[in-house]
Amino acid sequence: MxxxxxxxxxxxxxxxxxxxxxxxVDLARIAGHALPFLLPVGVLLIWEAAVAAxxxxxxxxxxxxxxxVAAWETxxxxxxxxxxxxxxxxxxxxxxxxxxxxxxxxxxxxxxxxSNRATDTTLQMIRNxxxxxxxxxxxxxxGIGEGAKLFLVSIxxxxxxxxxxxxxxxxxxxxxxxxxxAYGMSPxxxxxxxLLPGALPSVFVGLRYALGIMWLTLIVAxxxxxxxxxxYMAMKxxxxxxLEVVVLSILLYAVLGKVxxxxxxxxxxxxxxxxxxxxxS
Amino acid sequence: xxxxKAERAIVHERTDIEPAAAxxxxxxxxxxxxxxxxxxxxxxxxxxxxxFGGPRVLDQVDLDIAPGEFLxxxxxxxxxKSTLLRILTGLDTPQSGEVSVDxxxxxxxxxxxxxxxxxxRLLPWASVAGNVAVGLRQDAHPGNEAxxxxxxxxxxxxxxxxxxxxxxxxxxxQKQRVALARALVSRPRLLALDEPLGAxxxxxxxxxxxxxxxxxQETGFTAVLVTHDVAExxxxxxxxxxxxxxxxxxxxxxxxxxPRPTASEEAARIEARILEAIFxxxxxx
Numbered sequence: 001m002x003x004x005x006x007x008x009x010x011x012x013x014x015x016x017x018x019x020x021x022x023x024x025v026d027l028a029r030i031a032g033h034a035l036p037f038l039l040p041v042g043v044l045l046i047w048e049a050a051v052a053a054x055x056x057x058x059x060x061x062x063x064x065x066x067x068x069v070a071a072w073e074t075x076x077x078x079x080x081x082x083x084x085x086x087x088x089x090x091x092x093x094x095x096x097x098x099x100x101x102x103x104x105x106x107x108x109x110x111x112x113x114x115s116n117r118a119t120d121t122t123l124q125m126i127r128n129x130x131x132x133x134x135x136x137x138x139x140x141x142x143g144i145g146e147g148a149k150l151f152l153v154s155i156x157x158x159x160x161x162x163x164x165x166x167x168x169x170x171x172x173x174x175x176x177x178x179x180x181x182a183y184g185m186s187p188x189x190x191x192x193x194x195l196l197p198g199a200l201p202s203v204f205v206g207l208r209y210a211l212g213i214m215w216l217t218l219i220v221a222x223x224x225x226x227x228x229x230x231x232y233m234a235m236k237x238x239x240x241x242x243l244e245v246v247v248l249s250i251l252l253y254a255v256l257g258k259v260x261x262x263x264x265x266x267x268x269x270x271x272x273x274x275x276x277x278x279x280x281s
Numbered sequence: 282x283x284x285x286k287a288e289r290a291i292v293h294e295r296t297d298i299e300p301a302a303a304x305x306x307x308x309x310x311x312x313x314x315x316x317x318x319x320x321x322x323x324x325x326x327x328x329x330x331x332x333f334g335g336p337r338v339l340d341q342v343d344l345d346i347a348p349g350e351f352l353x354x355x356x357x358x359x360x361x362k363s364t365l366l367r368i369l370t371g372l373d374t375p376q377s378g379e380v381s382v383d384x385x386x387x388x389x390x391x392x393x394x395x396x397x398x399x400x401x402r403l404l405p406w407a408s409v410a411g412n413v414a415v416g417l418r419q420d421a422h423p424g425n426e427a428x429x430x431x432x433x434x435x436x437x438x439x440x441x442x443x444x445x446x447x448x449x450x451x452x453x454x455q456k457q458r459v460a461l462a463r464a465l466v467s468r469p470r471l472l473a474l475d476e477p478l479g480a481x482x483x484x485x486x487x488x489x490x491x492x493x494x495x496x497x498q499e500t501g502f503t504a505v506l507v508t509h510d511v512a513e514x515x516x517x518x519x520x521x522x523x524x525x526x527x528x529x530x531x532x533x534x535x536x537x538x539x540p541r542p543t544a545s546e547e548a549a550r551i552e553a554r555i556l557e558a559i560f561x562x563x564x565x566x
Binding site for chain 2: 179185193197
């Protein structure tokens with residue numbers, strides 16, 4: 001048994017003790033909680049076994065236990081947290097900058113026809129440029145500094161949030177808007193009480209889509225031009241053929257993506273509690 | 282057709298008069314003293330015209346509604362009844378002519394004129410109480426008084442226990458009752474009802490009719506109901522007007538006291554007359 005297997009096995013074993021109430025009900029509940037993890041744990045086990053049996057070359061694909069050891073080593077040396085922190089900071093600042101601009105422009109263009117006619121065509125043209133196509137230009141402009149990553153991530157997250165905010169505002173129930181006007185709501189109240197909450201579900205769709213683009217852009221940017229961050233860590237390890245670290249950074253992207261998704265879902269459930277989709281049964 | 286053998290009709294109908302004469306006569310509506318209410322708005326419409334580019338939707342309409350009166354407007358689809366209601370509530374503006382509610386142009390006194398739509402149109406992201414609070418006057422400050430007004434309105438529509446829930450958890454009839462509470466919470470002087478019960482099932486509709494009648498009698502606002510359910514018009518209204526191609530084609534008084542017996546012969550008789558006016562009145566001529 002390898003270290004990673006032990007970690008998963010203990011994780012499973014402790015769950016029932018923590019929430020022990022009634023033995024019959026609990027078994028079903030544990031099974032329900034464990035179900036989503038069955039597949040990844042199974043894949044890890046098969047992977048470990050395949051490398052151990054020699055079906056897969058250790059030089060091309062390090063086994064999970066070796067990756068776990070690499071994770072531990074980089075963790076102890078502090079390298080892991082430094083790179084992880086740098087990457088997370090870049091991702092979040094890019095999301096904040098690009099997302100805010102996209103959200104505000106989406107609101108403006110959804111509400112004002114003038115603003116929409118002035119800017120939407122231009123934005124639609126820019127949208128069709130893959131943001132990573134700007135990479136050579138961005139390297140010339142910003143070098144390998146922070147500006148380049150921020151710029152690319154901001155542009156990447158801008159469009160999904162802009163488009164979905166615009167779509168959300170446009171698709172707010174006209175009947176509700178008419179009701180608001182008939183009940184004497186001022187434009188500011190109408191926006192706060194009807195347009196904004198009505199557009200919110202769509203904004204969240206944009207946000208979750210933007211999170212995917214955020215990681216993708218960041219990884220590519222860090223891999224090609226950076227002196228820190230997870231992508232840089234992976235590239236440096238490749239040069240020395242330390243494949244455990246390469247696999248480790250790939251797995252970390254998966255974890256980070258999942259964490260971002262969980263955070264968004266929690267926010268969504270809180271903000272959209274009124275929606276029947278999130279109704280507590 | 283139901284038999285028309287009522288010994289003494291309690292309903293006075295005027296079917297055979299010219300539209301202009303009907304409109305003129307409508308200017309002198311006198312209500313029983315009990316039906317007058319100081320809380321109701323007086324409505325005065327003179328020479329009202331409206332078209333949306335094509336033929337006139339409303340054509341020289343003259344209409345007076347006495348304070349506290351319950352008026353029903355019936356007619357075929359596209360006869361202009363909803364447009365008339367929208368102009369009355371300030372959602373549309375007249376092309377020409379004069380419309381005044383309490384001597385003022387509709388639209389400037391929104392909280393005194395409330396409109397109930399065919400759909401509940403509740404904000405899904407606000408609680409039931411929050412939705413009712415939408416109907417508070419714009420100058421109302423949030424606080425105990427506003428909370429009390431919301432609670433009272435919810436009590437009036439018999440839904441006090443639902444104050445904290447989301448609208449999505451309510452049935453169709455309950456949603457429409459919340460919409461009624463929202464319309465009533467500002468204590469309007471004129472309540473306009475645009476087929477508010479059209480989407481409800483027959484039983485819920487009867488319950489809602491009784492509810493509307495009860496709050497109407499308790500608070501005494503002037504009510505204008507647009508409906509294509511003639512039975513509903515006869516059950517609720519003091520006066521029923523038939524709109525035909527933008528003109529008032531006929532007018533009926535319904536003087537029976539509330540609560541009116543359902544499916545009475547008198548009611549059936551007046552319903553038959555109204556239906557005749559709708560389908561054969563002016564179009565047959």
